[in-house]
Amino acid sequence: MRSLGTAALVGVLGLSVVAVPPARAAAVLPYQDPSLPVATRVADLLSRMSLDDKVGQMTQAERGVISAADVTSYRVGSVLSGGGSAPSNNTPAGWADMYDDYQRGALATPLQIPMLYGIDAVHGNNNVPGSTIFPHNIGLGATRDPALVERIGKATAEEVTGAGQDWTFAPCLCVARNDRWGRTYESYGEKPELATAMTTLVDGLQDNGVLATAKHYIGDGGTTGGVDQGNTQISEAELRSVHLPPFTAAIERGVGSVMLSFSSFNGAKLHGHKYLITDLLKGELGFTGFVVSDWAAIDQLDGQRGFTQAEVVTAINAGLDMAMVPVDWKIFVGYLKAAVQAGQIPMTRIDDANRRILTKKFELGLFEKPYADRSLAATIGSAEHRALARQAVRQSQVLLKQGILPLAKTGGKIFVAGKSADDLGNQSGGWTLSWQGASGNTVAGTSILAGIRSAVGSGTTITYNRDGTGIDSTYRAAIAVVGETPYAEGAGDRVGSMSLDATDLATLSRLRAAGVPVIVVLVSGRPLDVAAEVGNWNALVAAWLPGTEGGGVADVLFGDYAPTGKLPVTWMQSVSQQPINDGDGKAALYPYGYGLTYAAAPVDTTAPSVPGGLTAGGVTASGLTLSWAGSTDTGGSGLAGYDVYRDGVLIGSPASASYAVSGLSAATRYEFSVGARDSAGNRSARSAVLAVTTGSGSGSGGSCRVRYTTNDWSTGFTGTVALTNTGTAAISPWALSWLFADGQTVTQSWSARVTQNGSVVTASGEAWSASLAPGATISFGFNGSHGGSNPRPASYTLNGTLCDAS
Template identity: 50%
Template sequence: MKNHKPVWLLMIVFLLFPTWGCGVKGDPSRGRFRDSSLSPEERARDLLSYMTIEEKIGQMAMVDRGYLKSPHDIAEYGLGAILSGGGSAPRRNTPESWKEMVDGFQREALGTRLGIPILYGIDAVHGHNNVHGAVIFPHNIGLGATGDPELVERIGRAVAEEVVATGIHWTFAPCVTVPQDERWGRTYEGFGEDPELVARLGAALIRGFQGVPAPESLARPDTILATAKHFVADGGTTGGKDRGDARLTEEELRKVHLRPYVEAVKAGVGSVMVSFSSINGVKMHANRDLIQGVLRGELGFDGLIVSDWAAHTELPGSLEEKLATVINAGVDMIMIPDDYRGFVAAVKSLVEEGVVSRKRIDEAVYRILLTKFRLGLFERPIQEDVDFSMVGSEPHRALAREAVRKSVVLLKNDGGVLPLKKEGTRILVLGDKADDLGVQCGGWTITWQGKRGRVTEGTTILEAIRKAVSDPSLVTHVRRASQLAQVKADVIIVVVGETPYAEMYGDRQDLSLTREDAELIIHASQTGLPVVVVLVSGRPRIITDLLDSMDALLAVWLPGTEGDGIADVLFGDYAPTGKLPFVWPRSMEVLPLTIEESGHHPEKALFPYGYGLSY
């Protein structure tokens, strides 16, 4: 016999349990989550009990500011996070405008029924690099050449101070990838190819961003949430292909690529971003075994797991199927970054149909709320006493200059041509990259891919050389080899290297210098003058056939805005201490060339891992 419930009883159930029978508490103004004396865990659990399913799903959505149809949609859809992708900036790119923009978004969130503040995230990967005038530090490959965790931690502190000054509290850094093939366009985002080096420096940068001991230190107003990325083996793909497939044994995965995450979790990292790439044919965003089993279970990570930019769209199936795969794999927050209306509707449908369980939604939202409570956002959603002068401050520029000079690797110095004398030396600086701040900074600088020219405030290599010498008039700059004969000089400094690029557009099957750069070096050598080559690059380049045409060679990586650090080394104010964080390949044919492989076959390396001369 069927049990037909009276209509009035069904109506009561609906009113009491608006989330399809899932109990939701009554008056949130009396919620224990408002009591700051309770632990973040207790507060997150209590707040979760007041939330409807729509509010929970909104918290799982991260939207790029440029895709918001209206700021009011933050409140209407209960969005959990906003981000600025590379180059996604307010119309006036100033610290004050950033703060005004972020605060405006935060006020929208605070006007909702529960007043849950948003997280605002940004790729501050080598400084607060989306903000004009911020200090741009060396990319991670340069920091890897310093091998200095204490320096890296200080850099993390400086970056946090600049990020906080713009009202932002979450950086998608550090990248703790372990690149194994320099053809990969994101090689410069890794500290090096040795997992132990990456583990040490990655943990140091996390401590700098978040303070110690985390997570308690996250509540301080001068710290930001760090993100270890991209989980896992993004640097191990076959052929160095971005978003490719890493074909690995479990031993290789654990020994090389998982190692930095062990230390990141020990350092208390607050969030982890999942990789676009695959492992043995399985997309990481679908890899429940590694996300839930290893990261959550084995490593004990209890922070927030976030997807990469629209990564769910690279999975097979309908939108609902893609989202079900990612959420069920263990990702808590989805970087959509555009169609948040479609996202909310799709996830709600998945829950109604039982494809994604309410328990899984609660787990994800709990992690998001826990992160917000740990950051102190409920007590300090809008920080009133920020110091805009922190952005691009002189102490931070001095720190970046220190990092630059410690990152420079001296690879050749025949006849002791370096250091140069500051007095009475006629110096010819050759090449247009010598006076190009955008080239020095590389990708992820003001725009996503970076670009050439004076993209922000800083000192180019040419400007630094002129500042360092006693008589700047003795320094001449020419851009082309054809102009060499017009200048009398005692030494030639040739600046060559890569033009800016970032993910997707940086993969290369030929790492030789361009024909134009090679001609600069060859023509300079034909003058009979000492030739000093300064190589600006995000990875080792193939220079074997050009090495005899140089008397000295400096690998300066992507040094950022403070070119004075390079001049410090050129003129002997600082004797070089940098060591190669990668094996330098002799030719393209030997790639991929790991530390272990070069140990067995040293003839494949032009310079071994850890190589670096001094004065």
Template identity: 50%
Template sequence: MHATPRSTDAAPRSPSRRTALVLGAVTALVAGTVGVGAASAPANTPGTVSSNGAGAAGKSHGKLPYLNPRLPTHKRVKDLLSRMTLAEKIGQMTQAERANATPADVTALGLGSILSGGGSVPADNSPEGWADMVDGFQQGALATRLKIPVLYGVDAVHGHANLYGATVFPHNIGLGATRDPRLVEKVSHITAEETRATGPQWNFAPCLCVVRDDRWGRSYESFGESPRLVSEMAVAVRGLQGRPGQLDNPDRVLATPKHFAGDGLTTFGTSEGDYTIDQGISIVSREDFARLALAPYWPAIRKYGAGSVMPSFSSVDWTEDGVGTNVLKMTAHTELLTGVLKGRMGFDGLVISDWEAIHQLPGDWNTQVRTAINAGIDMAMEPAQFREFITALTEEVQAGRVPMSRINDAVSRILTQKFELGLFEKPYTDRRNIDEVGSRQHRKVAREAVAKSQVLLKNRGWVLPLSKRAPLYVAGSNADNIGNQAGGWTLTWQGGSYHDFPGTTILEGIKDVSRGDVTVSETASAPVPRDATGVVVVGETPYAEGFGDVGGPQWAYDPGDNGIPRPVKDMKLSAADQQAVDTVCSQAAECVVVVVSGRPLEISPALLSKIDGLVAGWLPGSEGDGVADVLFGKKRFTGKLPVTWPRTVAQQPLNIGDADYDPLFPYGFGLRTR
């Protein structure tokens, strides 16, 4: 998902007189004062709905079956749908961003959902501050005629990392390296608990992309390059939602497998603007698309019952000869969304568009809206243009270009999830687990995940594990930087080297274990003792979608960046990092290099020859002490590469099974310590 929109020529116009007139009518419809003819059912009698939407439903069972929790969900949905006006239905299909909407907007327009994009947080970015904010929007929803609760969504892709103090887990690429689905389920469950306890009931995760070209800036959001591995990790859906019947528990949230489908399969150079691969085109056969892109969604939906799915920004081209002339955006792909996802896969949840994805479709604004909804989009993520979306969809329905059957199907799917989440009985935040946010027990699980994610690539002379009493010389840009080790989607959309939050850096973890002298010099400018073991922690600085593409844009227009330029991403160590490795490994008695990154980085043969121990540390998150655990032998190295490690960036794309497969380290590689 995006947190900052890209410019688009097809963006809707500023609010016009037409929009104002339609929205005036919408407000009246939501309030129940205007009829909509054959498009709606009679409004219920005012005053028959509980004033707070919870606890008083029993008094209304005789008049309002949809408030009766003893009725099956499908009967409650049918009853509520029959009472809704067209305006109320379209309101439910609309999602706005918290920074652009107010509780009063939720009331006036009957909005079905609010989200926080990356870095969009309340002024009080604490667990209580989040819960109060979400409850404020919920209060707006419960002031509507039918008192339909609002769904609040966030991108908790490696923990509820927008929230200061949350447990920040390794990104998916590191979790893929663990080869431990049970651990991934546990990580997802903790993420769900910390998220729901602070208000949001909907998580835009897990990412089930199968990354096939590591030049993609979202590579770290993938569990790996193998569809089999990613399919195994689809158990994250169950970790978030629980088993059937558990979704209304206070430690569960609605899951969203994304991005359907093929976002990890796009061809380098096919994206638009200054992105090079993100949001590009998958130019493959149908057979390869099914094998590499669709495979993980089958268990996510059929086995684990995912309640929502988010389509990708990317496009697919079925052209068998690879010419690339039959391109269609996922948001408009009727065959994939309605035919495959809702048809063959039997998906009965809701489909939520990505951040302003509708704007990327061909045609004028009304055409874009009509195309997306008819293709199978149930809810539109319109962070700023939610009023214009309501206007356009209302006009398209009234003109007969979007059938009421499509509207009713979409709203039924949305209401079903709200009932299953128990929001009609308990719309406000259940804060019983709020003290567990960032708890010692949760961080213990994160530390375990970090340790299991570390992949040992080289161990000349059994340099690892390190002696606790040996003198150490620690250097490198990522040794003592918690922002770098957490990566993107942490506090802000793109993340930041300057970020600071509760946790342990790798250096702090080393100091906690070591009993010998520890010399620290980030740039390796201090003299290196000849008898010391060098530990050089290097790698990437944070990035997220688009801005992490190799050859992509240098500037990330994220409010948290304050206009600070980021280094261009090239999958190579920076000159400073290379110099630090060369200096330490040339002078220390022996040296270990830990690469903290969202994907494999190019390491020259000359540099590699000087390194005794090499570790792929990925993006460990808040618990850097998990890295120290394996460096010093408190835990054994067990991680295996979830992606192929190339010799050079020029080899990309490079995946197991390729005819010319010649990696530096193959997929699945990982040494173990004694």
């Protein structure tokens, strides 16, 4: 993994590994010598750079409008993905392949300066499918747990690194002072000390090899009316006391980059504010990293559509080091170069910007390890990270009204309703696979409904209807999961009502009419105007935007854990009070720091033992058979059977220690676990997760699958192969063969021994990867040459068996 200040070693994790592509030429120039101090290397490299090199380093373009060849031609220093911008192969491996392609373009420049790849991994690596989605910042603010936030930073860094990226635009250190603002959920809370405490995320990210970004500098949470990209009309003293402290703390932690805000301070756009950028941030606070713009924000300096050379001059002279010019990056390159040549921007300013950018690239170890480090790919969506996310969810729950909580797990019937009860998109919010996010089961995880079903004992019936239809007085309680649907900045601003919508109110009316106790779980990115309704509810829990692990909500509802969350913002009595903040003299419905609790249920010592040894056999494209070691019952009520979970959702309750699973999708990764239960309804903890990938359902293979990709340039190419054992037995040793029928020649390989005899190419395992376990995947790569045509191989054989190919 890349680590700030150190070129870390490439690790090996299981068999899902691609080592760094071939070693580069031995260092012959001082800047290529890793034994020299970073400052020495930067000075040497800077002395060798042309104006084109320097302008390129200050340019960041969006992946959708720049090619690897463009990176080479224009010496571009950074590429980014906007929200929802993903490679066509939208998998962790596909992201890593894309990263390597751009990096090859960067390393093809005369000075071989590696590029940075920027993403908004703001609550987990939320761009990449399969990643763990943690609660948004407002929920983490409710935990009051900086150590937990640091652990989340570490987990996020591992999943970011596993997908090949090296720079995230996080954390957001805004102090939200008006809940109408559509980015309130990106804030840890309304007080500077809360965001300051949570700068531990910087350590979690950067200590584990991912460059962090403190954003948005400065005052974006204090705009008049809570308008996104608006005007913060306050004194400099208030700016310094309320909005500056989190940035000061992040700088003290060594944050590598700072992103400027779209907003203005007393009418002056931040992107052109030399006093706040150069004098305060870089001078007074001593920030030594680099300053990056927000999305095309330079274009807003003169208030006219289409950015100009004058706007470029203003921004760079104000202290901007790298310009995020996602679409019009070529125009920016031309303007910046022309401005320097015309003497409008001094070369000292250009050199300062480059020195800052290059320092971070050296500290990240990119010059020694420029390519994607895939050794952490197995951590993406791992059971360990999902358990951490679940912990964060339960610690973020704020109990605002307590009537009948915690609910008993056994006996009677519970009715569950609401548009967000069974909707992973709603509970994850914006910036989840896309910029604005979306309703529906857009990501893999556990919905709040699934968490409730898993929490209760076998003697309890859970009935779910989205709009509350079908409830009657026979239910002992109703849980309504209601609130906001996903949004991000701009679309999330609320200029009018902040109440529950008509759908939610109708659902709640049906539940109340049944005469049963109603527990409201509010899924939202901010407080909502609920004062008129809360008197009709028996309990109210603020769940915020919990992410993929809805089981953490159920952990609190059923008393496995006591609620400990405290409000990170003041909860209004009515929308007319906005803005409302602690100490402003306005009477709140629930004050800042409010949060009730109750005693957690005692640990169940009578539950059966945890099943072990979970294995899968008979894996096909549509099914498999699970088996495990039986459990024992210490409570004396007798073992009643088992519960089988697929991707966290209960799918069956067999009486014996095996279960046949059908109806699976071909070539899909599933995670299975199993728990035991006794006749009294006591349940064990679940077993360790078993990950299984089904067969492809095509071709005449059946024990192996190959995914082959190639990136071509001139007369050369890089091939990447992902080989999966889809059978039920380990393959040891393994040898994969194919034909290069058009004269292609392998020149170098990594993560496997790739040899060629005529047109026959054979890849075999290294000492650490000689065995391929059932369901395991090994990835390896090689460089080669071709004579102008480089078709993909027609077929592949593994130890003589034909493989499925994709």
